[in-house]
Structure formats: C-alpha cells, structure tokens
Amino acid sequence: MDxxxxxxxxxxxxxxxxxxxxxxxxxxxxKGLNAMGIGNIAIAIIIFTLLVKMLMLPLQIKQQKMTKLQxxxxxxxxAIQEKYKGKNSDTVAMQKMQAETKAVYEKYGVSQWGSxxxxxxxMPILFALYRxxxxxxxxxxxxxxxxxxxxxxxxxxxxxxxxxxxxTLNEIYGKTVDWSNTSTAxxxxxxxxxxxxxxxxxxxxxxxxxxxxxxxxxNHMNTFLGVNMSQNPGFGLHIAILIPILAGxxxxxxxxxxxxxxxxxxxxxxxxxxxxxxxxxxxIMSAFxxxxxxxxxxxxxxxxxxxxxxxxxxxxxxYDKIGTDKIVEKNVEKRNKKRAxxxxxxxTIVKGASVTTKNVNNNKNxxxxxRAKKLQEKKEANxxxxxxxxxxxxxxxxxxxxxxxxxxxGMVSRYNEVNDKRK
Numbered sequence: 001m002d003x004x005x006x007x008x009x010x011x012x013x014x015x016x017x018x019x020x021x022x023x024x025x026x027x028x029x030x031k032g033l034n035a036m037g038i039g040n041i042a043i044a045i046i047i048f049t050l051l052v053k054m055l056m057l058p059l060q061i062k063q064q065k066m067t068k069l070q071x072x073x074x075x076x077x078x079a080i081q082e083k084y085k086g087k088n089s090d091t092v093a094m095q096k097m098q099a100e101t102k103a104v105y106e107k108y109g110v111s112q113w114g115s116x117x118x119x120x121x122x123m124p125i126l127f128a129l130y131r132x133x134x135x136x137x138x139x140x141x142x143x144x145x146x147x148x149x150x151x152x153x154x155x156x157x158x159x160x161x162x163x164x165x166x167x168t169l170n171e172i173y174g175k176t177v178d179w180s181n182t183s184t185a186x187x188x189x190x191x192x193x194x195x196x197x198x199x200x201x202x203x204x205x206x207x208x209x210x211x212x213x214x215x216x217x218x219n220h221m222n223t224f225l226g227v228n229m230s231q232n233p234g235f236g237l238h239i240a241i242l243i244p245i246l247a248g249x250x251x252x253x254x255x256x257x258x259x260x261x262x263x264x265x266x267x268x269x270x271x272x273x274x275x276x277x278x279x280x281x282x283x284i285m286s287a288f289x290x291x292x293x294x295x296x297x298x299x300x301x302x303x304x305x306x307x308x309x310x311x312x313x314x315x316x317x318x319y320d321k322i323g324t325d326k327i328v329e330k331n332v333e334k335r336n337k338k339r340a341x342x343x344x345x346x347x348t349i350v351k352g353a354s355v356t357t358k359n360v361n362n363n364k365n366x367x368x369x370x371r372a373k374k375l376q377e378k379k380e381a382n383x384x385x386x387x388x389x390x391x392x393x394x395x396x397x398x399x400x401x402x403x404x405x406x407x408x409x410g411m412v413s414r415y416n417e418v419n420d421k422r423k
Contacts, residue, residue: 016017018128022052023139026132029142034221038216041143042224042299049303052129057311059122065327067258069108072324076104103162106335108328130392133300134293136229137190143221146214147186150207151179159204159211172199190230191294230295241291243298248287250305255279257309260316316334 029051030044038107053060080100085092135142152158158163166179169188175195192200197215201208222229226239233240255278290298321326 014124015127015131018124019131019139022125022128023132025051026136027140027142030142034142039142039221040224040297041140041222041229042227044132044140045229045296045299046303049300050307052125053304053307053311056122056125060308060311061315064258064312066110068316068319068324069110069327069331073104073108073110077101080104084213091113108331110331129300130297132299135183135187136188136296144186146218147189148182149214150189150211151182152207153182153185157207159200159207161205162206165204165391168203169200172196172203187252193231224299227295228366229299230294231292233291233295233298235291240295243295243302244287244290247290247298248283250302250309251286252279252283254305254309254312255282333390 004275005100026044026048029048030039033039033044033047080097083100084090084093084097087097132139133140137147148158150158152160159169160179162168169179170176172189173192177184177188179188197211201211204211217289218229227233228240233243235241259279286301290301
C-alpha cells in the first residue's frame with residue numbers, strides 16, 4: 001500500500017505536473033471506456049493501475065534483482081561487519097570496513113545506492129497517483145462537467161446563481177468551504193452522501209430536476225458492484241466494507257510474496273522487527289485507512305497489490321531459472337561497458353556468485369597454510385646450516401664458541417622457532 005504518500009507528498013512542486021500528466025492519461029482512458037459503454041470509475045482505475053504498473057515494471061525488476069543478490073551478499077557483508085565489530089570509534093577501521101563492503105557490492109556488480117535511487121524515482125509517481133485518485137472528478141472531464149452543471153459555473157444556470165448559496169452549502173456539508181473555488185467545490189460535492197444530496201435538492205427546489213439528472217449520471221459512473229467510489233466505506237455491515245478488508249488482505253499477500261526467498265534476519269536483529277512490522281502492520285494500516293478514504297482509492301490499493309503480487313511471482317521465477325551466477329555476470333558486463341567509456345580497466349567477473357563466508361574463510365586458511373609452509377622451509381634451511389657448521393668445526397677439532405658464526409645462526413634459528421610458535 002502506498003500509505004507513505006499520505007505524509008504530505010501532495011505539497012511537493014514536482015507532484016502537480018506528474019499528477020496532471022497521469023490525470024490526462026486517465027481522462028483519455030475513461031473517454032475510451034465510455035465510448036464502449038463501460039465508462040465506470042472503478043474499471044478505469046483498475047486498467048489505469050495496470051498500465052502504470054507495467055510502465056514501472058523495469059524499476060520493480062531491478063528491485064527484485066537487488067533483493068535476490070542481497071541474499072547472496074549478506075553472509076559476506078555480515079562477516080565484514082563482525083570483523084570490525086566494536087570499532088565504531090576507530091576511524092581507520094571504519095574506512096576499511098566501508099572499503100571492504102564496497103568491494104563486495106562491486107564484486108556482484110551492484111550499486112550500494114541502487115535501491116534508494118529506484119525508490120526516489122517511484123515516490124513522486126506514487127504521490128501523484130494518490131492525488132489523482134483522491135480528486136478524480138478534477139481529472140476526468142466527463143464527470144467534472146456534470147458537477148459544473150449543478151454548480152452553474154459552466155455557462156448554465158445552477159445553484160451558484162442563488163443568493164447566499166455558499167452559506168446553504170456549508171450548512172448542508174457541515175463545514176465551511178470556499179465554494180467560489182471550482183476545484184474545491186467539485187471535490188466537496190463529490191464527497192456528498194445520499195442524505196446530503198437530498199438536502200441539496202430540497203434547499204434549491206428550482207434546480208431539483210437538473211440536480212437529479214446530473215446526479216444520476218454521476219452515480220452511474222461512480223458505482224461499481226453496488227459501491228459508490230466517491231464515498232468512504234466506513235464501519236458497518238454493508239458491501240462497501242469488503243474494500244478495506246480486501247485492501248488489507250491483498251497487501252499482506254503482496255508483502256509475503258515479495259519476502260519469499262529473502263534471508264530472514266535473526267530475531268535479535270533490528271531488521272527482523274522492521275520486516276515483521278511491514279508484514280503485519282502495513283496491511284492493517286491499509287485496511288484502516290481504506291475505511292475512511294474514498295472507495296476508489298481502496299480499489300486502487302487492491303489493484304496495485306494484486307498486480308504487484310503477480311509481477312513478483314513471475315520475476316522471481318525468471319531469476320530462479322537463470323541463477324545468481326548469470327545475474328552477476330550480466331551485472332559485471334554492464335558495469336564494464338560503463339567503465340570502458342570512462343577509460344577504466346574492466347573488472348574481473350566473479351566465478352560462482354554464491355561465494356559465502358565459508359569460502360572466504362577457506363581462502364584465508366589457505367593463505368595462512370602457504371605462509372606456514374615457507375616459514376618451515378626457512379627454519380629447516382637454518383637448521384641445515386647450523387649442522388654443516390658444527391660438522392665442519394668437529395672435523396677441525398673445534399667447538400662452537402659463543403659469538404661465532406655458527407652460534408649466531410643458531411640464535412636466528414631459535415628466534416624463528418619462537419616467533420613461529422607465537423604466530
């Protein structure tokens with residue numbers, strides 16, 4: 001659920017032009033559906049959501065590829081973190097840890113900031129979508145004109161021609177609204193309940209028939225399976241309550257599917273609590289918000305979760321089929337092309353992307369073994385030299401005196417032997 005977009009994203013300057021573009025596309029889609037006799041808001045929302053998710057598919061593919069590689073990279077990254085554990089105050093150690101971590105990402109052909117960049121690209125689109133679906137009558141011209149007919153600001157006499165109409169509307173709505181602002185007036189009327197529409201007709205009897213005619217067309221376009229997309233489902237045993245329920249259930253399924261194949265963090269790891277919150281808290285919040293927001297927005301969340309779940313399943317199957325090694329190979333090839341353009345040497349492709357901490361430790365043990373072998377060879381050479389000098393001295397009837405060459409070589413040998421034991 002795109003609940004993060006509820007946190008003031010609508011005020012960002014970049015949101016308005018994106019919302020206008022998406023609204024323009026939605027308007028064209030609705031006109032096409034209406035021409036085919038299926039001009040319905042819910043159907044338009046579902047098809048429009050599908051189109052947007054298909055356009056954003058490349059970003060989702062990159063995200064899932066990153067998740068796939070992360071499960072392979074994590075053991076190596078954890079080993080590095082464990083290596084420098086408790087050295088947070090050591091600047092040099094922290095720099096080494098960052099360099100080693102960066103090397104792991106480069107080895108797998110992955111950018112450390114890749115997922116953040118993809119999220120930053122998606123967020124303005126999600127903010128804009130929320131704005132469009134919350135204010136649908138402002139973006140779908142064939143619905144907007146019906147509200148303008150009622151208001152009488154479309155070159156036709158309407159309730160705005162009656163003196164004091166704004167005060168009457170505020171009384172019916174229960175809040176003070178700037179009815180002279182067309183956008184505000186349209187979105188407010190779109191949220192009117194059946195009882196409020198009845199009061200509106202009674203308050204403006206001269207325009208009762210005109211209000212009824214336009215309202216019938218609005219309800220026909222807004223209603224899907226008995227649910228008015230402009231109304232909040234609210235609490236109660238009625239069909240509209242299915243929307244928040246489905247919003248929560250589909251979100252839960254989507255999250256669980258997206259976590260399939262991911263390495264589960266240890267219970268004492270802070271990431272475990274974060275993952276648990278995303279799995280259970282987010283779907284509950286989706287359902288709760290869908291109760292108090294227009295049903296059309298709930299339909300959008302349901303459609304998004306269902307489409308994303310299907311996409312995730314197929315993308316994961318594809319990556320499982322080609323294997324991690326192939327993913328890494330393609331990543332490194334792509335990075336090498338970029339490096340070649342900058343005049344940089346190519347990186348070596350890692351053989352066996354599933355390199356784990358065990359492999360790293362084996363390499364380390366192998367290096368230690370080679371070093372021990374060389375030290376042993378050096379010690380044997382020293383012992384041989386001492387023996388030769390002793391034999392030579394014995395043949396000449398001389399003892400090995402303190403400070404002599406043989407004695408010095410023996411000291412070196414003894415030093416090497418002690419040093420080897422320390423290591």
